[in-house]
Amino acid sequence: MSLLLEQLVTKLKRGDALVLPTETVYGLFADAMNETAVNHVYHLKKRPRDKALNLNVSSLEDILAYSKNQPAYLKKLYQAFLPGPLTLILLSNDAVPTWINSGLDTVGFRLPSHPITREIIQQVGQPLIGPSANLSGQVSGRVFEQIIKDFSNQVTGIADDAAILGVDSTILDLSRPQARILRQGSITKQQLLEKVPELVFEEDSLSGYHEMDSSI
Known part of the structure; x- marks a missing residue:
């Protein structure tokens, strides 16, 4: 690991927030298990506290460690689309801190593909939070220098504007007997069904989306 990456990892471990690129937009990352660090991100973004956060993880094992009652096809779905622009919503287990999912019984998982x-x-x-790097209610961050200015130079990170596609991840809710697409991103329902035909969708799977804005 390079010296720069070591320094960034150290910053995260001590509770700092970092602007990092994903394959969709920039995220504002921090240690999900550190309540002070999470509160700092809420403060920086001016994000309402009732807006739950996703866990950014690095493996299927991480997803299993923070969720329960996973569908039988989860591994197949993971192998087909992750890491990549897909956010999975699953029932959370007791390992998920209350400051992450705002008291909900579900939690979102994201595995960014940026190396x-x-x-x-x-x-x-351990998991990181990584909501989009913008002030709450504004357009998701796509230009590194502008993001740093928007946050009044209170954060640092890694610039890679070329990696930013500007299309948010598809949010797939698997917490109920039938799947729901809560936000249509770059991965379509048809693509999901082609790879995982076991998926059964609710009739109108886009109707439930209203609480997960500012997600990457």
């Missing part, structure tokens, strides 16, 4: 961000998540060794 540097993936490496950082792996090296930290």
